[in-house]
Amino acid sequence: MKASRWASREVDVTGSGRRKRADGQESQRRILDAAAEIAGERGYDGTSISAVSKRCGLPASSIYWHFTDKDELIAAVIERSFETWLAAVQLPDEQAGDPAERAAAMSVGVAKALLETPDFLRLGLLLTLERRPTEPTARTRFLQVREVARDRVQAALDALAPGLPEASARRLTTYALAGADGLFIAHQIHGDDVDLLEMFALHARLLTDAIARESADGAGSVP
Amino acid sequence: MKASRWASREVDVTGSGRRKRADGQESQRRILDAAAEIAGERGYDGTSISAVSKRCGLPASSIYWHFTDKDELIAAVIERSFETWLAAVQLPDEQAGDPAERAAAMSVGVAKALLETPDFLRLGLLLTLERRPTEPTARTRFLQVREVARDRVQAALDALAPGLPEASARRLTTYALAGADGLFIAHQIHGDDVDLLEMFALHARLLTDAIARESADGAGSVP
Amino acid sequence: MKASRWASREVDVTGSGRRKRADGQESQRRILDAAAEIAGERGYDGTSISAVSKRCGLPASSIYWHFTDKDELIAAVIERSFETWLAAVQLPDEQAGDPAERAAAMSVGVAKALLETPDFLRLGLLLTLERRPTEPTARTRFLQVREVARDRVQAALDALAPGLPEASARRLTTYALAGADGLFIAHQIHGDDVDLLEMFALHARLLTDAIARESADGAGSVP
Amino acid sequence: MKASRWASREVDVTGSGRRKRADGQESQRRILDAAAEIAGERGYDGTSISAVSKRCGLPASSIYWHFTDKDELIAAVIERSFETWLAAVQLPDEQAGDPAERAAAMSVGVAKALLETPDFLRLGLLLTLERRPTEPTARTRFLQVREVARDRVQAALDALAPGLPEASARRLTTYALAGADGLFIAHQIHGDDVDLLEMFALHARLLTDAIARESADGAGSVP
DNA sequence: AATGAATGAGGATTCATTCAT
């Protein structure tokens, strides 16, 4: 920290001059905060340990005390970001309202969480789209987490329309997630020109209609 | 790269026996091919000039003869990829069928093009999601191109439902593009477990229904 | 010259769109002009062929048609710069005025030439101070040219004070040149805050006095 | 640099058997030593980080641990060289001798320091003469240091001739520094064929005479 | 629990130069 005369490196970001005699958890948190911001903006390759070090104020070597390597660091970022994001999602009361209303409420809950903590999905999508020679642990982790989300959506869908054929359910679940991803991206591009809550509500409505029809059809094959 | 001057280093991509005959356009094409593949897989930061050099068989310094820097190279990749992609999109006959059928045909045309040349949208989305300190020219270019696509979709939508209020049209256009992006991503994740053509057809159907309803409503505000 | 779509290189500096069907001397002149400017500002290492190419509007390979390599190019620059500079020096009429006046006139003549074409001495001094592993031809050339100048100054000095002992003459000649170099540098640093003509006149006066004294002394050893 | 980790690569400059014990200050010193030698010989552009790395035995990346970039490294070189040089200058006793003797003693003191540590002024003059598009910090630093030296010379001059008009004082100070620069260059060219101490003594004498005359004149305008 | 220092590999880019046309 005692930057030499010619090369200034980390800065005392906290403002507290007194070196805290090692608070592992606090340091880890600062590292993850920094890494989450950067990785959410730049993806895997764009996230350098030295950039994280600069942003969190700890030397690069300290990052390696807490995480074995970059791969694990970014995996940890995804995990913690997911938890944060999940905490932000407020699911509607299972009992309340009719099914369609519940679906809309769920949808809007997700949208709100995305507005509050967008880094999670941004990084997740970046990891998903990138094809590195050795797949990062973080990517695998994100896809696992996404699979869990997928299962929940499908469960909600089954609750909404118990008679829906398996194939239809899978298709509509895929469509539900795809809409969420796509609308999130639209919001990334156009900022608040795209009203994410409104768009998610529209998405929920179209989905509800589709469920209704495919339920009635019985078959649900798309000609 | 330590190979002597006459040892064959690069792969004879062209199949034509004559090599080293200094054909600028051909070299440029090889560079763009290589860069498109890599950038489509790895994004901006993940695309290293030396990787492009290795894949196209020309030394890194030769790449700089054809493109002033990495930024311009990737911008050129986006431009050419877009042209290729656009050529792959087969738009339906303007006269044929009823409006809903035409919408479905358009949608499937886009899906087919995405299956044929997925690199374009993959790179585009990577560039869109990444937030580099200095915005790459390629990102700007992609967003411009996307805006053109957006205008076309909106025009098609207006043709389909002339009475649609402006706000509805904008919202549905956003939804149309978002669905395309999201379904593309789903296909990236699940491969052929997701039938992209079927999903795009579903997307077109839901959109057509939504248009019909919002047209009838007159207002179309989502409560 | 037909810059490709992605990499813009040389510019049509002359403004004449029509490619002149090869005018060797004219091209050579343009190259030397460009090289002189750049080398006068940046020294040997700082002068890159591509910078010269950019400034003169001819491709790098054309420079190699006129000059075998960078070393020869810079040597040619020194030679031509010297000629230009020499032409700018107006030596006083050998007959006119008393010796001291003639000395002053010579001095001012040199100063004026330095103000008009400063690149010559700037490059010369840069080459002189630099110690490259393989001595550039240009440096040798400059030192030769300087030796000629030295001889002329010493001759003028002998004419001024025929009885001056050899050692004194050498010493004062060295001093005369050193003053010129040093004042030139002062002018480089302070710009027109240093009145070069005035300073050269002062230099001439001090020298004349010194000559007078050392002539009288006979010995001229500095204790 | 392909040598295995334990093969001795660098020269044991310190003489102390223990190596690799990570001593920051010592490494910094070795880097500065190497950089000073090279920059003193080759100027800014001619000083490559890899050359410095080779000469000091540390890998190039280690240089970047100690200095943020080449610009700062060379600025540090100038600063340290100046300190070394200043320590080498032995100024005469303020009380001793008559003013003219003191002036001569000062002059010779400077000359001796230049003979001992010529790298400082050599690099300084190279930086002064070079005109890079972005001015190196080192150049600015050198000119600042030079301004300080200028002030001291002018103070000494005022002490020597209190009644001297301001304009004369400035002119003679410029002349004093110019002579030093020029004679230093002469010594660089001719080596020990030019007796630097003798030349500086001569310079001091001419200056003293000039001061005397301009003092007497009162005005000191050079016609 | 942390960090200053070091390190080899690789990043983008520029270099001087060559050569076929």
Place this chain on the structure above:
DNA sequence: AATGAATGAATCCTCATTCAT
């Protein structure tokens, strides 16, 4: 007489990682 294209070596600098303290 000139030039488009190519090329290997070198440029500055950042990378992920290690290790002794």
